[in-house]
Every structure is written in C-alpha cells, then in structure tokens.
Amino acid sequence: MKVFISSDMEGTAGVVDWEQVRPGSADYPYFAGLLGAEVNAAISGAMDAGATDFLVNDSHGRMANLRPDALAGRARYLSGRLKPRYMMQGLDETFDAAFFVGYHGSMSSGGSVLSHTYFPAAIAEVTLNGAVVGEAGVNALVAHAYGVPIVLVTGDEATAADLAVMCPGIRSAVVKRSITRFAAESLHPDDACELIRNEAKAAIEGAASARPPVIALPATLGIRFHNSDYAELAARIAGVVRTGDVTATIAGAEPLALFDTFVTAVLLCRGFVE
Numbered sequence: 001m002k003v004f005i006s007s008d009m010e011g012t013a014g015v016v017d018w019e020q021v022r023p024g025s026a027d028y029p030y031f032a033g034l035l036g037a038e039v040n041a042a043i044s045g046a047m048d049a050g051a052t053d054f055l056v057n058d059s060h061g062r063m064a065n066l067r068p069d070a071l072a073g074r075a076r077y078l079s080g081r082l083k084p085r086y087m088m089q090g091l092d093e094t095f096d097a098a099f100f101v102g103y104h105g106s107m108s109s110g111g112s113v114l115s116h117t118y119f120p121a122a123i124a125e126v127t128l129n130g131a132v133v134g135e136a137g138v139n140a141l142v143a144h145a146y147g148v149p150i151v152l153v154t155g156d157e158a159t160a161a162d163l164a165v166m167c168p169g170i171r172s173a174v175v176k177r178s179i180t181r182f183a184a185e186s187l188h189p190d191d192a193c194e195l196i197r198n199e200a201k202a203a204i205e206g207a208a209s210a211r212p213p214v215i216a217l218p219a220t221l222g223i224r225f226h227n228s229d230y231a232e233l234a235a236r237i238a239g240v241v242r243t244g245d246v247t248a249t250i251a252g253a254e255p256l257a258l259f260d261t262f263v264t265a266v267l268l269c270r271g272f273v274e
Helices: 028-048 135-146 157-164 189-205 228-234 255-270
Strands: 002-007 053-058 076-078 097-101 123-128 150-156 171-180 183-186 219-225 240-242 247-252
Touching (some): 123 135, 123 255, 135 255, 157 171, 171 189, 219 228, 219 255, 228 240, 228 247, 228 255
Parallel strands (some): 002 053, 002 097, 053 076, 097 150
Antiparallel strands (some): 123 219, 219 247, 240 247
C-alpha cells in the first residue's frame, strides 16, 4: 500500500507561536523535532497496518523542516519551495491513501491555534462551494482529482472537524485543544505520537472502504483578501474573477485547474510588498 503524507507544522502538539515554526529562531529546532516525531508516528502506524511505500511532502514554510535520514519506513522525502502543486506536490492516482499531519484551522476559524489559509498577510477567508475551508479543504481538491481518500488528519479539534465534512469517516488525531489563536492545551509529545500511530494504523486498516473527498463539481472557490491590492493582483490571473473590492472567485469543473489557479494567486500575492 502506497501512502502520501503532506506535513505542515502549526498543528503539532505544543506549537502555539510563530517563532516556534520559523527557521532561524531559537525555538525552531526543538519544535521541528516534534514535527518529525509526529510524521514518523504516522508512518509507523501505517506500517503496523501493512503499508510499505511512503512519500512525505514537506509543506511548511521553506518546506525543508524534516531530517531525511530520520524518516521512518525509508520514506521518500519531497522538500523545497515553489512546488507547482505546493502542499500536494507528488500526489497522483497511484496512491492508496493520504495523510495530513500537523495541519491547522482556516484563517477565519474561531480561535484555532495559528490559524491561516496559505498566506495570512493577503487571505482573510477561503470558501469552497460556499463553505469556509482551510488549507486542508483546498488541498482536498487534488485528492478528489486523483481519486485518493484522505484517511488521517492530525492537529487541533477545529482542523479535524473542518475536514470531516468532506471526508466522511476520516480518522483524526486531535493532539491539542485550541484556547485562542495563540494558546492551546496539548498532549504530552509521547502521548501525541502514540495517538497518531494508533489512528494511522486504523486509517490504513479502513482505507479499502474509504472514498475520495466529497466535492460537488463544478465548484467555486471564493477568496476574501485583506485589501483591494491583493484582489486586483489576483484578478490578473486567467480564471480569477473579481467580485468586489476585496473578493474574487475561481470556478470550474476541473479540480486540478481550480487548485492550480488558487496556488498561482497565492504565489503572486506573496511577491507583493505593501
């Protein structure tokens, strides 16, 4: 069985501050180690259930947060920035299941710790067919396109609840309970890893009956920006329609085209300095 793992960092147990996830800060190496342990717990749990082939797409920040030599299961490691498919680079129809490890809530979620959606300086909210989604929901478009079920998500309770709507039956390892956007009650790292390993095992054991994310097509992504400059920039991209001073939509029947257009808008906005 072949498993794709997209690893973020803000959803890791114990993480509550940007400095903990920012390379170059004093705290970063310790918390990157905690992330690595959670990724390995997910791989180990999948191996317990018989999975044998793993690709880990490092999807946080500069996308080079894990030690390749320390990955369990002799997992292949996809790292580095400017990936065309961003957090979902490497996924295709040959995978049997996908895990989202260390994920976090959407920018407009109520108090999910370190919540944001791709680029918090520009994006205030993203919706998919009218429902608010975070990075997990946007990324689900790629899994839907390739027919791959997302069977495990780890992070806080808000992240798990958001993804469960489009992935019925998904297993979740809730490793922390958000108090505010910058405070959370986390499991001890050892307990977090044990929970992730158990849920990953159960997820792979049930993968044969799992289904890809439920997304009605044609679909519409709605984006609300923090200011009109970002909306104007995004509207220069083919397929992005400006609908208001700070809003735009991307609509269509092809989920990969929707995702690719959204990522292009994110990258263009990242290059803009106010």
